[in-house]
Amino acid sequence: MTQEKPARRSQADRRAETRAKLIDAARELFVETGFADTATPDIVHKAGVTRGALYHHFKDKTDLFRALAEEEAKAIADHIDRATHDIADPELAMQTGSDAFFEAMLVPGRVRLLMEEAPAVLGHTSAVALTRANGSAELREGLTRALPDASQARIDALTNLLSAAFDRAALEIAYGGDPSAYKAAMHQLVGQVLGIEADLPVAEPALGPAQHRLD
Amino acid sequence: MTQEKPARRSQADRRAETRAKLIDAARELFVETGFADTATPDIVHKAGVTRGALYHHFKDKTDLFRALAEEEAKAIADHIDRATHDIADPELAMQTGSDAFFEAMLVPGRVRLLMEEAPAVLGHTSAVALTRANGSAELREGLTRALPDASQARIDALTNLLSAAFDRAALEIAYGGDPSAYKAAMHQLVGQVLGIEADLPVAEPALGPAQHRLD
DNA sequence: TCATTTACATGCAATATGTACGTAACATAG
């Protein structure tokens, strides 16, 4: 039998490891049970640490949730960026970004965390700030180009409303709604606002069961 | 000094009274502090009853929230119905219903309760079921007429996405967003989907500070 | 007026949260 060797790790490594263990465990439980009905003893048990570690790394339970939500939001933003960063044509970039958004939203639990729990746990303002970046820049740009006479407030409002529609589409897809119907409807909405002629019969090629673990 | 006379009330009256006191107190606190951070002792203290009464009338804290949320949703539906029930022209009915929805959403705390707390407390499915009725029937009808070739799934999707946009508009208005900008943007969205020629410069007559206490 | 049901009050057991304090692991100066 080999002797236990704690294998001297750096502080940064220790820190990153237990932080990750805590966030991973919290993610599983928050997704499964929701934030309010998940107890910190359960989180630390699953993470294999103690509550002391949790309260050392995070101010409180809400702070742990915030860290998790920020990771999720960043993963979405990165996924969209990687998909669109080298596309020149704005119209194609918008369509590609839209697809990338829906792809990113397929990872299990993400919708639950960001769209159901986050608004109540962090408040609406913080919650939308998390996903503010997600393609809304491209959206706003497209709107500004398409509606040159519209006021800034009008552009902001349209951007916000379309973002809400995007979110709802992802939510419904996650709850078993027809993905192609929602994506097509979303495409129609954006297209009409941007003044692009509608291509109504966009029957999608039925991309099979949702692929998960995107990043 | 007059003697205390308990004034023999009927069971139905007693029941209705304390139920109302509990729901009113809960409303204030849930709006102010949120569901999770509101303790039942505080609720019953403000209501002037004991926790025993609470747990006699409601299964648990969540059940109390559900009752409150259902009242709010019903108030919205009633307000819209009263405003639209005798309007024949579908297009005008839609516009009127839209305005009535935004009016109904002006009562303080309503947005917080139904759009921020409810999804996390009751779950997304129950939460949308609460407001499912709100004008979505008229919306669906209008869409069916305007897009006769569209599939049912497409109609459902568009209805849902526009509902989400309505909700977001109300949310942003409640958080200080420009009401006329959001209403106009919403009107544009619905108009374009329904194939009504846009009347872009709908600068509203600035109806002054939001009037509250609608019902 | 008596029996039964309904409405509420009180007390208790279990569990959760955040913090204070103690200990172990790492970093760094000499």
Add this chain to the structure above:
DNA sequence: CTATGTTACGTACATATTGCATGTAAATGA
């Protein structure tokens, strides 16, 4: 290599909260 400081984590505790179990008062109705 050791001393000393700092960071990471463990343990114990005080407090608060929830839901239930059990007791009492008020209303119904026979």
